[in-house]
Amino acid sequence: MNDLASRPRLLLRRLHQVMAGPGSAQERLDRLTTVIAQNMVAEVCSVYLVRAGEILELFATEGLKQEAVHHTRLRFGEGLVGLVAQRALPLNVQEASSHPRYAYRPETGEETYHSFLGVPIVRHNKVAGILVVQNVKPREYSAEEEEALLTVAMVLAELVGSGELVDPDEIADGLNQSGLPLTIKGQKMADGIALGVAVFHEGRVEVTRFVAEDLETEKARLLEAFETMREQVDRMIALPEIGTAGEHRDILETFKMFAYDRGWQRRIFDAIDSGLTAEASVERVQQQNRRRMIASPDPYLRERLSDLDDLANRLLRTLAGRQNGQELSEDSIIIARTMGPAELLDYDRSKLAGVVLEDGSATSHVVILARAMGIPLIGRCIDIGEHVRAGDRLILDGDSGQVLVRPGEDLCETYRDSILIKREQAAQFRAERNLPSVTRDGVRIHLHMNAGLQSDMAHLDALGADGVGLFRTEFQFMVSSTLPRLETQQELYKAVLDAAGGRPVVFRTLDIGGDKAVPFLQHEEEENPAMGWRAIRIALDRPVLLRYQLRALMGAAAGRSLSIMFPMIADVAEFKAARKIALKEMERFERLGLKGPVDLQIGTMLEVPALAWQLDSLLELVDFVSIGTNDLMQFFFASDRSNPRLIDRYDLLSPAVLSFIRMVVKACDRAGVPVTVCGEMGGRPLEAMALIGLGLRRLSISPMTIGPVRRMIRSLNVRQIENYILDMLQSPDHSLRVKFKDYARDHSVDL
Incomplete structure (x- = not known):
């Protein structure tokens, strides 16, 4: 039993000796494949490294033909090796040739080997290579063997990251070096516009020491790091801007619960017992968490991965003696693959202009916290890190969901003017918040707001919503x-x-x-x-x-x-x-x-069109109806509103849509049932004008749109717009948008 427990430590020491030994990086990599094959009792051990264009090149092998080295190449997703790279997950196969993704490469001579175990070599959360062992006899490698190979891959990442084997600049995207302006599309998640320089979020501390010299010393270092990290989390939750209630407060309390989780701490201490340093143990357990959570069908677990990444990063920075967050010398836009909620609080709020994430969703913790703090955020900017350099000038346009990289000074000036105008307009709208939403001919329109967070309620008074x-x-x-x-x-x-x-x-x-x-x-x-x-x-x-x-x-x-x-x-x-x-x-x-x-x-809610043909029965039972135009319109046109190819295909101001809404409004009016529109349609002044012309007197809209819609209402004559719209409902036009704009201009309607 003692011998079995000591084997991982002996392997790590042997690998460390080879890596620190004489010879070129290629020679050391060749020796490493031999050591790994011997320890794993495998006939083959191969290392593939990533080259430019997501190409996997065979760099070293023990067991395959040597002439295949630097000649055999596979793309991400091609063959079993490419599948491991594409998924960034281990692959354990008894009979390689029977797998549907098997790709035969005759120059390697691998046809005699049946079993296959491949694991990713991960560096900075990206696949940098693949480590493979193979055997002639068909077999399924044990969970212990898979874990051992993953630990070995961690150590190999140190050699790969040295830049001696593959020049890191070779893999960098050409746009990253071009310095040319470009626009990157994303998904708007927290509204706002920001200008600033690109600052890359320090996601992880690079682990450079893997093999422990003294296990008790490593455990003491880890225990001290845990205590420091927990003190940091406690201080964050006590910040005055967090307040005492709200969903963002609940999020940080959940984050604190993770920080104090004893099971997580125990697994890291167990990793030290295998011979790893404190830093390597934190990294090792987090890689296990990442694989488990990414593979999980539970969306909650996948969303919480960024929280655990945040905590692991804090431990690593504490162990390295580094502070959390970076000093911001000017207005900055943080770029990250993903972030935990507490990482947002590490930055100086006075200079944090916005955030851009490669991943993220509208319900991720960092997005909810950003919304509560009024920080513009765009997510789903795929591979933005490959196109942006630290210090590049950026414009984050949260209204359109795009990032402008290295924009010209004229464009920057335009956006600065736009921000200034928006601020002035916001001030004017706040000053007008107590003005009644009454049209020029005396018709009262009730303006309500949509909300989803407790923090949203602050807008109620600030904007004068009903x-x-x-x-x-x-x-x-x-x-x-x-x-x-x-x-x-x-x-x-x-x-x-x-x-x-x-x-x-x-x-x-x-x-x-x-x-x-x-x-x-x-x-x-x-x-x-x-x-x-x-x-x-x-x-x-x-x-x-x-x-x-x-x-x-x-x-x-x-x-x-x-x-x-x-x-x-x-x-x-x-x-x-x-x-x-x-x-x-x-x-x-x-x-x-x-x-x-x-x-x-x-x-x-009236979101399913079928309900509109049951209104007579429905209106006898309901106290009110709310038309949810967001879902209603995608069902109305059978058009996925998240599909970029269809965004502009259909228009809410088409005669068909307006006729449908008019039918619902008339039925509700006859029954004496209040009806409201509570979708994005009501928050745009032009569309709101049309809705009022259809007979709607209640709108529930995004808080930031209340001011512009109120101003439009106060410039509108309801009887005129009603007569105009009702005459247009039978039009064969695809959209009435242009005609409505012309009407607004001709009748001095403030859009």
């Missing part, structure tokens, strides 16, 4: 590892109602599923997630979940009015079933003598 027409309740569920407790949900809803100060708030019940998966529900891949098992469909299949949320909402609204609406209703039967559950919960409050809402208003 209330919250849509509060999305799913964010709290998406950032929690488990179903939020009843008290936690109730606390959020009560805080939202308190912030509203008596103004109406409409809570949309959970719209989860599809692309908004939560960790406490089994997630299955769907071909069409937007039209799959989501929203009310989940709620009716899991009624306990809906009852639990309704109970929290009713408790939060004790002594006040409560308005709720159900999402994704496709037929009246669904609404009846959901309404029945809500009324039973109200009866429960009364039966138990609990203090609940004094009045309950129950409405529905």
Whole structure:
């Protein structure tokens, strides 16, 4: 048993001796393949390294034909070696030639070898090479052997990273060296425009020492690093800008929970026992976490990977005696593959202009924190790091979801003017926040705002909104590892109602599923997630979940009015079933003598076109209707709104769309049921003008669009626009946008 436990340490020492020994990098790599093959009892050990253009070149081998070295090349995704590189995950195959991705290379002589185990050589979170062992006899390598080879690959990354084998500049994209301006598309996640210089986020400290000399010394260093890292996290949560409540506060509390996780700490100490240094042990365990979480079907685990990366980075920086974050000497835009939420707080807020991520999603922790702090952020800028150099001038246009790299001074000046104009307009809109949203001919238009975070509620007073027409309740569920407790949900809803100060708030019940998966529900891949098992469909299949949320909402609204609406209703039967559950919960409050809402208003989202042909039955049951134009329009045109090829294919200002909305508005008016538009359509002044012309008197829109829409309303004559639009509904035109713009210009409507 003792001999078995000492084998990894002996292998690491042997590899370290070879790497520190005499000879060129190629000669040392050749010797390393021999040592690894002997230790793994393998007939073949080969090392492939990445060259420019994602080409994998055979650099060294023990067992294959030597003439194949520097001649055999595979692309990422080609063959088993290319598959390992493409997935950045190990591949363990008993019979290589039977695998569908097997690619035969006759010059290697590998046809006699059956079993195959390949692992990625990872450097700076990118695949730098592939380490492979093979045997003649078909066999499945054990989990211990796979782990051992992954540890060896970590050590090889040190030699690969030296630059002696492959010049790092060779792999750099040509655009990175060109210095020419370019535009990189991304996905807008936190609104705003920013100008600044590119600063690359220091994602990881490079581990240069792998083999431990004294295990007890390494453990003591690691324990001290853990204590320092936890003190840093505690100080961050105490920052005044974090406040005492809100989703971003919950996110940092979850981050703190990870920092204090004893299981994570124990696994790192166990890695030291295998002979690794403290730094290499942190790296080793994080690589294990990364593989497990990336491969997991659980979207919550995949999202939390950046949190664990953040904590691992903090440990590595502490062990290296380096501080967290970088000094910013001027307005800067941080570029990172991904970031944890606490890493954002490491930067000087006065000079942090914006953030660009290669990865990221609208529900990742760093995005929610950036939104709460008012920091513009764009995600999904694939490979931006390959095109940008540190110090490059950048423009982050969060409104259009793009980054302008090395823009000319004239373009910078244009954006500076745009930012200045936006600031001046924002100041003007704040000054106008108390002006009534009344048209020139005296028609009152109610302007409500959409919200999804507790921090959004600050806009209610700042912008003079009439209330919250849509509060999305799913964010709290998406950032929690488990179903939020009843008290936690109730606390959020009560805080939202308190912030509203008596103004109406409409809570949309959970719209989860599809692309908004939560960790406490089994997630299955769907071909069409937007039209799959989501929203009310989940709620009716899991009624306990809906009852639990309704109970929290009713408790939060004790002594006040409560308005709720159900999402994704496709037929009246669904609404009846959901309404029945809500009324039973109200009866429960009364039966138990609990203090609940004094009045309950129950409405529905109209997002599925089929519901519009059931309005006569529906309007007898609902207290209000909200037209959700975002989902409605993609179902209306059978057009995925996230598909860039279709973004401009269909127009919301087409006669068909306007006629449909007009039909819904007329039916609601006849039944005396209030109707609101609560999608992005209502937040654009031109589209809002058209909606008002169709008879809508209530809009619920993004907070930042309230000012421009209010100004448009105050310049509009409703009777004139109604007559104009109704005459246009039978037009055969693809879109009425140009004609509406002409109308606004001719009638002095302020757009």
